[in-house]
Every structure is written in C-alpha cells, then in structure tokens.
Amino acid sequence: MAIAAFFEDEQVVLIDDFPTGIIPGRNHVEVDYIGTEMTVHIDGVKVLSAAPLKIQQGDAGFGAGGSGSGVTDVRFDNFTVRLP
Secondary structure, eight states, X not given: OOEEEEETTEEEEEEOSOXXXXXXXXXXXXXXXXXXXXXXXXXXXXXEEEOOOOOOSOOOOOOOOOOSSSOOOOOOOOOOOOOO
C-alpha cells in the first residue's frame, strides 16, 4: 500500500510501502488536514505527519490500483469530508 497526494496535478508519494506494525487487510484509514498539517492514521497508528502544506482548497478522495502482479480487491465505505 502506498499513500500519495496530488498537488496542482502532480502526484507526490507520501508513503511508498505499508508501514510496519500495520497488517494489510481490512484497515481503518483516517486523514486529518487541519491548517497546514496533514496527519494519516491507519488502525489508530499515526503513520504520517506532514507540514507545512499550503492547500487552501481542492478535492478529496480515495483510489486504488494494483502492481500488475495479481488481483487487487479494494472496497471503500464511510468516506466523509467535513470542516474541523
């Protein structure tokens, strides 16, 4: 699993491999973007804290893709965007 963001149509990889201590499978992912700081938690474990980011507006979403070495089965539910 990797986590990437798109800034001004350019992809920036934030995490390029599954963080240690996180078991691939059914995971709860939480992304907080407050002020100029982005924090990512997977199953309650903070895996990323990035700042300062200068994003004032834009879109939010999740996507999935495979490495070409098999089947990728990904499901998303309960996706919510709200003002802090």
